[in-house]
Amino acid sequence: MTPVIFWFRRNLRLHDNLALRAAVDAGRPILPIYVSDALDAGGASRWWLHYSLSALDAALRDHGAGLAIRSGRPEDVLPRIVDETGATAVFFSRRYEPDARAQERALEKALDDRCDVHGVDDSLIRHPKSVMTQSGTPYKVFTPFWKAASRPGEPEEPAPKPSDFETTAAGLESGDIDALELLPTRPDWAGGLRETWTPGEDGAFERLEDACSIAADYAEQRDRPDLEGTSRLSPHLHFGELSPRQVWHDIRSATPASGQQGAAALLRQLYWRDFSTYLLYHFPRLPNEPLREEFAQFPWTDDADSLKAWQQGCTGYPIVDAGMRQLWATGWMHNRVRMIVASFLVKDLLVPWQAGADWFLDTLVDADLANNSASWQWVAGCGTDAAPYFRIFNPVLQGKKFDPMGDYVRRWVPELERLPAKFIQEPWKAEIDEQKAANVVIGEDYPAPVVDHGEARDLALQSYRAIRKQNA
DNA sequence: TTTTGAGTTGTTCGA
DNA sequence: GTCGAACAACTCAAA
Helix, strand or coil, X not given: CCCEEEEECCCCXXXXXXXXXXXXXXXXXXXXXXXXXXXXXXXXXXXXXXHHHHHHHHHHHCCECXXXXXXXXXXXXXXXXXXXXXXXXXXXXXXXXXXXXXXXXXXXXXXXXXXXXEEECXXXXXXXXXXXXXXXXXXXXXXXXXXXXXXXXXXXXXXXXCCCCCECCCCCCCCCCHHHCCCCCCCCCCHHHHHHCCCCXXXXXXXXXXXXXXXXXXXXXXXXXXXXXXXXXXXXXXXXXXXXXXXXXXXXXXXXXXXXHHHHHHHHHHHHHHHHHHHHHHCCCCCCCCCCHHHHHCCCCCCHHHHHHHHHCCCCCHHHHHHHHHHHHHCCCCHHHHHHHHHHHHHHCCCCHHHHHHHHHHHCCCCCHHHHHHHHHHHHCCCCCCCCCCCCXXXXXXXXXXXXXXXXXXXXXXXXXXXXXXXXXXXXXXXXXXXXXXXXXXXXCECCCCCCHHHHHHHHHHHHHHHHHHHC
């Protein structure tokens, strides 16, 4: 019997996979395929993808054949496979980034009269077109979006993995995940990633269990990078190893009544994920251009040394450096610290937010075009729903407030390990004797601050006033 | 059409 | 040490 093709994209799971359910219902053997293309960018993401594909391949083998691997443009590759196998249909789950949508349109066009094409909306709680203001325009502010998106009620119940399907290679060569060269070789910088993460559906469910256990305390502890107060589900959600429906319902049902309020803050984050994708869908220039147009005139300094100091975690501000080093080592950074380091790059160093966004896309295992772009625009103050520009994070205060003992800093900036808590967020304030006693001389063993935050803040506010004046 | 209340995550200054 | 106001007015979204 001729097969149907299941084109896996950012939905690398078998449970609660609506597109897969539709393919199974076609009643034919399923040819599962992954096509690696130019959208598979970002070093840390590619590392994750390798293992997620491997896990999926193993899970599919239980049903017959594993995952066929190809690379190239899906709109070229898939029609060829349709011709070779006589497949009667192609199923896939839709994506909402501009390039991914263009890819879908090209595929639909290429397959137009050759076979059925079924794009299924599966990765968001609400489709971007289904949440609009009364005047028919897209929401720009989160809270009204969230209210409107929540109005229809709870997300759909997740569906279990279908048990009744058969996969086939349809006589094709399977291809090789290794040949995609997703893993780093020289040097192998992925040691910290391997220690931190378990990509794939099984790893995702383990992490989801952990997330359920912290959900009740989420509202209270989510801002503390020194604790394990966040879900760490972002990469699993990005690759679709979990659906937002599954996360929502598992957290909801695992949390006792007394903890529902704390968990609500976590569930709300799922709507932030929807909202970012929604913004990118309706404002496709989001990754590149400031949505508040006056920011195109902003006098960025764009200094290469500043950017490098930030990337390497050598700014002299411990909480910033801890975050950047956590990112480099593990492919992830605590959300509170992401805001601190982003504010520092954009407002203290006056480096364009796009440079920070590029770095994050390359180094985060959860790198997601929509979340990343929307969040950087938010921090930079140029998004539609942005923090006021004068809201400039003070890295010392933030450190004292959210890493009160300095444990987070000590973990990621070991030079400062022996410094007492009093100085850990501002080590330059320690007398030289105290520095020596802690085995760290500022300016030698750990950098002096690359900028003075007070001066940098004044300069940032001045620059902001300048573009306001220009546009007045 | 006009009005009105509200807007994820902050900091600093001066009383 | 604590508290409220200023930062700078703006835009959004619904009534």
